[in-house]
Amino acid sequence: MNIFQIALNNLKRRKIKMLxxxxxxxxxxxxxxxxxxxxxxxxxxxGDRIDEFGANAILLPRSEEIHYGNTVISDLAFDVQKLTMEDVPKIYSSSVAEYINIVSPKLVGAVEIGDQKALMVGVETRQEFTQKPWFSLQQQMGIGPGEKVGDLALMDIPEDGLIVGSSAAEALGVKTGDLLMINEQTFKVFGLLNKLGSEEDGLVYGNLAVVQDLLNRPQELSMIEISAYCNSCPIEEIAMGLEDALPNSRAIPMRQAALFREETIQQFSVFGFALAGTVLLVAALVVFITMLSSVNERKREIGIFRAIGFRRIHIMQVIFLEAGIVSFLGGLTGYFLGSFIAIYAGPYLVQIQGGFSLQLQLLLPAVVLSVGLALLSSVYPALKAVKLDPAEALRFI
Structure with a gap:
């Protein structure tokens, strides 16, 4: 009878304990x-949620300076490298095009509304409001009392329609449906934004092409805000790729969004690994106690093996082989059980939209982890077994 058969027979005799x-x-x-x-x-x-909603990179002309929110752009009258609508297709043909999600070009300029000055922003409305889903309307043209205000990202705003920030609406004394005269052109207030507590509250939004004509700056852009998928790449690399595609611009990566994502994921990872480490420690203790108990119960058997010529190394091989067989099966079963739980229970446990898939690359590490943990936990029981004196062990017969 070889060592492998001895190990199998021992496992069969101690089914409950090995299970x-x-x-x-x-x-x-x-x-x-x-x-x-x-x-x-x-x-x-x-990562997809953060990248999908909210700009994490911004393209500016190389020599302009206008204030838009917290961003500074310039408006010098000499030797200015301008951004135009012709630059937008270049983004989609750049070396980082695969990471580009939403491109929102805009033109910013000062206008006269009645006897007041205001800052007007021309945008492609669907891209702009999809990129900034925190924008919401307190009032919308055509919506009566008690009716639900629509989603800005899904709206078709008329060419002569305006979206007015809460502070701007208060300063101008306007409400939804009012007419405004801007640079001798008539516009209608399509909706009022809810208060955001930021610079956007003081802006007036209009359709990009209309604002370009209104400011007499056809095809010109002040900036292009970009939402990029950057789970697998640094946002700085995307910025470099954009600058290569548009030499007349400088790309500024918005590190805050990327850092927020990284910090949030890191917190989840630390918690997850801490929990996994605790469970593995408990599993190691189970293996240790079970194997130690098995050695104590088999003193007579070990004494017989030693008496008939088995060496210490053979006894260790039997114990490690038993642990290896059980842990190999445990690793396989654990991999499939863990994957099953993640695939079917994961979306409900963590409330995420992304799907789960079977990660075959985790199969080998799972088996190695199980076998390694079992063998490591069996070292002391194996050493205790080989140190048994054959004559002393035979007393248990």
């Missing part, structure tokens, strides 16, 4: 695999 040992490993490995799957899905989902 308990395997259960501990299955729970530990399943927890690690499930958490890794969920963290990866959260990484992708959270």
């Amino acid at each position: 308990f040992l395997m259960l501990g490993l299955v729970v530990g490995v399943a927890t690690v695999v499930g958490i890794l799957n969920i963290i990866e899905a959260m990484h992708v989902d959270l």
Whole structure:
């Protein structure tokens, strides 16, 4: 009878104890695999949400300076490299085009509204308001009392329609449906924005082409805000690719959004790995106690093996082989159980939109983790077994 057969026979005789040992490993490995799957899905989902909504890169002309929110742009009258509508297609044909999600060109300029001056922003309304979903209307033209205000990103705003920030509406004393005379042209207030507590409250938004004509700056742009998918690449690389495609511009990466995503994901990862580490520690203790108990119960058997000529190395091989067989099966079972839990329960546990998929690249690490954990936890029980004196062990017969 060889060592492998001895190990199998021992496992068959101690089915309940070995199943308990395997259960501990299955729970530990399943927890690690499930958490890794969920963290990866959260990484992708959270990154997509942040990248999809809100600019994380901005293109400016190389020598302009106008104040738009917290961003500074220039308006010098000499030797200005301008951005135009012709630059927008270049973004989609750049080396980083695959990462580009939303491109929102805009023109910013001062206008006269009645006897007051205001800052007007020409935008492509669907792109602008899709990029900034925190914009919402308190009033909308054509909506009566008690009726639901529509989603800005889905609206077709008339060419002569304006969206007015809350502070600008208060200063101008206007409400939805009012007519405004701007630079001798008549516009109608399509809707009023809810208060944001930022510079946007003081802006007046109009359709880009109309504002370009109004300011006598046809095809010209002050800036282009870009939402880019950058889960797998630094936002700085996207900025460099954009500058290569548009030499007349300088690209500024908005690090705040990227850092926020990275910090949030890191917090989830730390929690997940801490939980996985705790479960693995419990699994290691289960293996250790089970194998130590098995050695104590088999003193007579070990004494017989030693008496008939088995060496210490053979006894260690039997114990490690038993642990290896059980842990291999435990690793496989834990991998599939953890993946199953992540795929079917993950979306409900963490409330994310992204789908889960079977990550085959985790199969080998899961098995190696299970086997390695079991063998490491079996070292002391194996050493205790080989240190048994054969004559002393035979007293248990």
